[in-house]
Amino acid sequence: MTDQLSRNERIKEASRYLRGTLSEGLGDEITGSITEDDQQLVKFHGMYLQDDRDLRGERMRKKMEKAFAFMIRVRISGGVLAPKQWLALDRVARVYANCTMRITTRQTIQLHGIIKFNLRETLQAIDKELLSTIAACGDVNRNVMCNPNPHQSKAHAASLSLARAISDHLEPRTGAYREIWLDGEKIAGEDDDKVVEPIYGKTYLPRKFKIAVAVPPSNDVDVFANDLGFIAIVDAKGEIEGWNVTVGGGLGMTHGEPETYPRAADVMGFCRTEDAVAVAEAVVTVQRDWGDRANRKHARLKYTIDDRGLDAFCAEVERRAGKPLESARPFKFDSTGDRYGWTGGDNGREHLTLFVENGRVLDRAGGARMMTALRRIAEIHDGDIRLTANQNVIIANVAKDKRAAIEALIAEHGFAAGVSALRRNSMACVALPTCGLALAESERYLPDLVTALEQRLAVHDLADDDIVIRMTGCPNGCARPYLAEVGLVGKGPGRYNLYLGAAFDGTRLSKLFAEDLDNDGIIAALDPVLAAYAAERAPGERLGDFVIRAGFVARTENGRDFHTDAGAKRRA
Ligand code: SRM
Ligand code: SF4
Numbered sequence: 020m021t022d023q024l025s026r027n028e029r030i031k032e033a034s035r036y037l038r039g040t041l042s043e044g045l046g047d048e049i050t051g052s053i054t055e056d057d058q059q060l061v062k063f064h065g066m067y068l069q070d071d072r073d074l075r076g077e078r079m080r081k082k083m084e085k086a087f088a089f090m091i092r093v094r095i096s097g098g099v100l101a102p103k104q105w106l107a108l109d110r111v112a113r114v115y116a117n118c119t120m121r122i123t124t125r126q127t128i129q130l131h132g133i134i135k136f137n138l139r140e141t142l143q144a145i146d147k148e149l150l151s152t153i154a155a156c157g158d159v160n161r162n163v164m165c166n167p168n169p170h171q172s173k174a175h176a177a178s179l180s181l182a183r184a185i186s187d188h189l190e191p192r193t194g195a196y197r198e199i200w201l202d203g204e205k206i207a208g209e210d211d212d213k214v215v216e217p218i219y220g221k222t223y224l225p226r227k228f229k230i231a232v233a234v235p236p237s238n239d240v241d242v243f244a245n246d247l248g249f250i251a252i253v254d255a256k257g258e259i260e261g262w263n264v265t266v267g268g269g270l271g272m273t274h275g276e277p278e279t280y281p282r283a284a285d286v287m288g289f290c291r292t293e294d295a296v297a298v299a300e301a302v303v304t305v306q307r308d309w310g311d312r313a314n315r316k317h318a319r320l321k322y323t324i325d326d327r328g329l330d331a332f333c334a335e336v337e338r339r340a341g342k343p344l345e346s347a348r349p350f351k352f353d354s355t356g357d358r359y360g361w362t363g364g365d366n367g368r369e370h371l372t373l374f375v376e377n378g379r380v381l382d383r384a385g386g387a388r389m390m391t392a393l394r395r396i397a398e399i400h401d402g403d404i405r406l407t408a409n410q411n412v413i414i415a416n417v418a419k420d421k422r423a424a425i426e427a428l429i430a431e432h433g434f435a436a437g438v439s440a441l442r443r444n445s446m447a448c449v450a451l452p453t454c455g456l457a458l459a460e461s462e463r464y465l466p467d468l469v470t471a472l473e474q475r476l477a478v479h480d481l482a483d484d485d486i487v488i489r490m491t492g493c494p495n496g497c498a499r500p501y502l503a504e505v506g507l508v509g510k511g512p513g514r515y516n517l518y519l520g521a522a523f524d525g526t527r528l529s530k531l532f533a534e535d536l537d538n539d540g541i542i543a544a545l546d547p548v549l550a551a552y553a554a555e556r557a558p559g560e561r562l563g564d565f566v567i568r569a570g571f572v573a574r575t576e577n578g579r580d581f582h583t584d585a586g587a588k589r590r591a
Contacts, residue, residue, distance in 0.1 A: 023313040030056045031222045036193035036215050037063045051087035051135050065152025066091045073452040088132045092155035096186035097165035097179045098126030098406035102397040105404045107148040109394050115141045122378035126406040127162050131453050142200040153196045158224045160189035164231035164240040167405040172365035177259040178232045178251055185299045225310030226318035238352035238525040240408045241499050243283040244268045246320040247302050252348045261291045263347045267324040270496030281501040282321040282578025283528050287333050288344025301339035352524040357409045368416040377447045377462045378410030392432035396425055440485050442469050450492025457492035459509025465490045475546050479553040486562050501528045504563035513537050517544055520572040523561040530572040
């Protein structure tokens with residue numbers, strides 16, 4: 020069997036718990052890069068080696084090394100930061116990175132453009148504020164997401180504490196992070212699996228692993244996109260009764276390879292709060308032992324479950340957790356979006372959700388200066404700052420006497436203006452120029468496409484309708500396009516596949532509607548659909564439901580039927 024293992028398995032096995040030759044590579048002054056094996060290992064430390072793809076051609080012509088720099092992703096369970104922590108990340112972004120902060124679709128912050136020689140200082144500055152980047156990437160459990168909505172204070176507090184408990188429990192224990200990036204101190208006796216990594220072992224998981232905690236009616240964490248999810252079941256008094264457990268979500272696929280597909284998670288059962296961490300560990304260890312370690316394209320939990328069957332998987336989880344799951348309880352989601360503007364909480368404090376287009380926090384030349392505004396808000400704010408899975412920011416738990424000052428800062432820095440319904444429901448992944456896997460633009464293009472679509476929506480009298488639109492630069496699905504009512508997925512430079520028919524509440528995946536479209540092609544393909552929606556929809560019917568009823572696309576039930584399209588599509 021061993022000779023079938025993927026290359027990454029060998030790298031992990033030989034790495035001495037994620038050390039590899041990272042320390043030596045950091046000291047190599049000849050290059051801004053690190054070795055190929057270390058590029059895989061450094062992900063477990065929350066970093067990716069990238070290069071500026073806008074500069075590739077020019078540097079190649081000049082026979083220069085690529086413009087290498089690192090992206091680092093911070094580990095922030097549930098997306099909650101103290102203002103001091105925000106200020107530290109803001110400073111690091113301005114001193115060591117590219118003067119922007121990027122709120123991600125998993126409630127954390129990425130900093131781009133950090134050169135190798137500044138990595139240690141950057142991570143030390145982050146560590147000082149009790150934050151780290153360990154396991155923000157890599158074949159381990161990542162940042163655990165959690166509903167950030169502070170107006171349901173009790174349920175939110177319980178879900179945040181579960182997210183943190185799971186995150187802490189599943190954090191890698193290796194001393195490599197501290198040793199390489201922080202104080203250089205070697206931990207004695209790091210050679211016994213059971214001591215060093217009791218949950219993961221030497222080779223960690225077969226692939227990345229993602230967990231989210233949702234609090235209905237909001238599915239703002241897109242719980243069904245996660246390997247493992249917990250859905251809060253809340254009683255009439257707002258107390259948590261326990262959690263429905265979901266398994267097997269994941270969105271990545273490869274164009275032209277139908278054996279890869281996005282999949283929405285199944286609801287597996289219900290557990291009590293006191294058992295939830297044990298259930299999480301059991302799910303993780305079954306995937307550790309049953310997941311495919313030969314083919315990384317088939318290594319996510321979604322494939323393990325489809326190969327073995329949900330019943331067999333559930334039985335093994337129950338055996339390892341030492342307790343059967345109860346039957347799942349009824350729940351209902353109503354949307355995946357954020358509630359913008361001010362909301363009140365159970366605790367008398369107020370919360371302000373601000374739209375951040377595609378999560379990019381920066382000062383725009385001649386435009387809104389969001390980075391400065393948020394810094395100045397963090398300087399006076401004594402509540403917390405929450406990141407949403409829709410790439411937005413919440414100034415949470417604002418004391419009554421601070422509200423006016425916060426509003427004044429927002430107005431002063433020019434981002435008080437409202438945005439259209441389509442834009443506030445839009446999300447794009449990073450893509451070019453930093454993402455090495457991008458086939459097309461995303462973050463730099465979606466805002467313009469939205470502007471063009473706003474005009475078409477106005478013509479059809481749909482300007483005020485909430486329609487979820489998401490774009491990615493490749494089929495990996497980082498902005499969760501297959502769970503958007505309108506999903507656009509990069510196919511090649513300037514070309515996109517168009518997916519329709521996902522549910523507004525994030526419970527159903529979409530279906531391919533049209534392929535290989537350029538900007539005009541996207542508008543031409545969508546316009547008749549929007550016209551039909553305006554003319555024929557039933558009261559309250561969402562676009563994602565309408566396109567199925569009207570015959571534009573077939574319904575996707577889960578994942579294996581994602582690439583099948585029963586019946587001819589309706590054309591206008
Ligand atoms: Fe992602 C890889 C960015 C959320 C599925 N993702 C990448 C990399 C690291 C590219 C790489 O491997 O070299 C991208 C870095 C771009 C850059 O320059 O910053 C990247 N992913 C992102 C972020 C920043 C998108 C964003 O615009 O916010 C999100 C960071 C989340 C975080 O804070 O942890 C991000 N990625 C997601 C999601 C959404 C989610 O988790 O809810 C998905 C789909 C869900 C899933 O995992 O199935 C996602 N990313 C992927 C995949 C495909 C995985 C698969 O199973 O096939 C890859 C490629 C891979 O792993 O091989 C990938
Ligand atoms: Fe990069 Fe593709 Fe993810 Fe976009 S979806 S950030 S292009 S890996």
